[in-house]
Amino acid sequence: MKQVHATALKQLAIMGALNAFTEVTSKRLGEALGISQQAASMTILKLAESGLIERQIGHKGQRLMLSPKGVELLKKEYLEYKLLFEPAKRMQIHGTVFSGLGEGKYYISQPKYKQQFLKKLLFEPFEGTLNIRVVPADMPLFQRLSYSEGIRIEGFVSKGRTFGDVKCFLGRIQGIECSVILPVRTHYTDVMELIARENLRSRLSLHDGDIVEAEVEMD
Amino acid sequence: MKQVHATALKQLAIMGALNAFTEVTSKRLGEALGISQQAASMTILKLAESGLIERQIGHKGQRLMLSPKGVELLKKEYLEYKLLFEPAKRMQIHGTVFSGLGEGKYYISQPKYKQQFLKKLLFEPFEGTLNIRVVPADMPLFQRLSYSEGIRIEGFVSKGRTFGDVKCFLGRIQGIECSVILPVRTHYTDVMELIARENLRSRLSLHDGDIVEAEVEMD
DNA sequence: ATTACTATAGTGCGAGTAA
DNA sequence: TTTACTCGCACTATAGTAA
Numbered sequence: 381m382k383q384v385h386a387t388a389l390k391q392l393a394i395m396g397a398l399n400a401f402t403e404v405t406s407k408r409l410g411e412a413l414g415i416s417q418q419a420a421s422m423t424i425l426k427l428a429e430s431g432l433i434e435r436q437i438g439h440k441g442q443r444l445m446l447s448p449k450g451v452e453l454l455k456k457e458y459l460e461y462k463l464l465f466e467p468a469k470r471m472q473i474h475g476t477v478f479s480g481l482g483e484g485k486y487y488i489s490q491p492k493y494k495q496q497f498l499k500k501l502l503f504e505p506f507e508g509t510l511n512i513r514v515v516p517a518d519m520p521l522f523q524r525l526s527y528s529e530g531i532r533i534e535g536f537v538s539k540g541r542t543f544g545d546v547k548c549f550l551g552r553i554q555g556i557e558c559s560v561i562l563p564v565r566t567h568y569t570d571v572m573e574l575i576a577r578e579n580l581r582s583r584l585s586l587h588d589g590d591i592v593e594a595e596v597e598m599d
Numbered sequence: 600m601k602q603v604h605a606t607a608l609k610q611l612a613i614m615g616a617l618n619a620f621t622e623v624t625s626k627r628l629g630e631a632l633g634i635s636q637q638a639a640s641m642t643i644l645k646l647a648e649s650g651l652i653e654r655q656i657g658h659k660g661q662r663l664m665l666s667p668k669g670v671e672l673l674k675k676e677y678l679e680y681k682l683l684f685e686p687a688k689r690m691q692i693h694g695t696v697f698s699g700l701g702e703g704k705y706y707i708s709q710p711k712y713k714q715q716f717l718k719k720l721l722f723e724p725f726e727g728t729l730n731i732r733v734v735p736a737d738m739p740l741f742q743r744l745s746y747s748e749g750i751r752i753e754g755f756v757s758k759g760r761t762f763g764d765v766k767c768f769l770g771r772i773q774g775i776e777c778s779v780i781l782p783v784r785t786h787y788t789d790v791m792e793l794i795a796r797e798n799l800r801s802r803l804s805l806h807d808g809d810i811v812e813a814e815v816e817m818d
Numbered sequence: 819a820t821t822a823c824t825a826t827a828g829t830g831c832g833a834g835t836a837a
Numbered sequence: 838t839t840t841a842c843t844c845g846c847a848c849t850a851t852a853g854t855a856a
Contacts, residue, residue, distance in 0.1 A: 384849090405821090406820085411786070412787070417822095419849075422822080424821095425821095439819095440820050442821080454680070458683070458684055461680055523613070603830090625841085634830095636832090637832060658840095659840095660839060
């Protein structure tokens with residue numbers, strides 16, 4: 381999925397193909413996008429091939445409509461812009477519970493982290509994390525955390541091993557206070573890890589695959 | 600200005616460069632965009648060259664911030680998405696008054712148009728149009744009219760000359776009822792033409808270069 | 819009118835690498 | 838570590854044109 385195709389998809393939506401089959405010639409699309417008729421024709425083919433639009437082809441023209449997948453893509457794009465210009469301090473992030481490999485538990489059990497949790501989060505977390513795989517639609521929200529300051533927990537070296545800086549964002553899950561914890565040096569991930577006073581999994585009777593909503597405060 | 604650069608600009612904004620100089624390495628930008636460090640570096644150069652971002656270069660890294668022009672570009676993009684998913688029925692479109700070549704007057708003076716104006720707009724317009732050059736920021740709003748139905752005025756042939764279908768959108772300018780009129784087969788333009796019962800220019804004491812706000816109803 | 823194929827020209831990407 | 842150059846390749850656009 382190339383970016384130029386997302387632009388074409390947006391243009392088609394503007395032309396009315398967002399929620400109805402609309403007559404769009406490759407010539408008109410090309411003019412609107414500032415590309416040739418041929419390039420527009422190819423773009424339409426690629427969009428259809430990617431399953432982002434549905435086509436109805438006649439002998440003199442075609443009717444196009446965005447597919448649900450196409451609409452979803454534009455909505456995600458819209459959300460990203462909206463977060464830029466109308467940032468919300470409180471976000472609801474949805475995802476599914478899954479079991480990690482216990483790495484989270486190992487990390488947050490480190491005394492030098494624990495001291496800081498108590499001091500900066502004002503609670504001593506249960507030694508384990510709740511792993512949530514964020515739904516694609518909420519990824520722009522979740523990613524905002526990567527680019528925000530949050531509550532900084534300093535890293536350290538222990539027994540020759542490096543524990544990097546991490547950051548936290550306070551929040552709630554089903555009414556229980558908790559905190560999102562993520563590394564400062566973060567790479568793209570859809571895994572959100574939560575820590576709390578208690579064992580969230582047992583306290584909330586959560587099982588793998590359960591869909592949950594976490595509320596996260598940005599500052 | 601290529602589309603891929605707009606995407607990079609958005610990513611930089613997400614990373615915090617929207618309103619503050621932010622440390623961004625070409626490597627990190629590349630990772631976020633799914634391109635190589637080299638390509639990201641080139642993209643940054645092009646963005647700076649286009650005046651969309653400001654750079655502060657150090658010996659080990661750089662700090663970037665969007666320029667006002669860059670912010671404007673993203674805002675326009677945001678507006679386009681917003682109109683898609685949260686369309687407003689009433690829009691305020693801004694522009695500057697300018698003098699046309701009297702073509703508008705010639706067209707709307709045609710009896711077959713005038714009959715329809717009276718019947719469909721419920722008023723007989725003054726024989727002249729007020730030309731407004733729409734400000735760039737409001738272009739997405741104005742363009743929505745091109746892709747909307749509006750009140751259809753049928754075209755005709757008179758004395759061997761073809762007068763095409765046009766469409767109208769009711770509205771107001773400084774409290775005076777008026778109508779935007781534009782051809783159905785519309786090409787990209789920033790010229791909005793208004794018709795009204797009276798001569799808007801004299802009624803509102805407008806002169807070339809005056810900035811005005813027109814309110815337009817979409818249905 | 820359309821869509822869309824083919825051939826060619828042009829642009830952009832990543833790898834290697836210099837500074 | 839950075840940024841950003843050159844080079845070669847692949848992708849993409851356009852012109853011409855067929856259907």
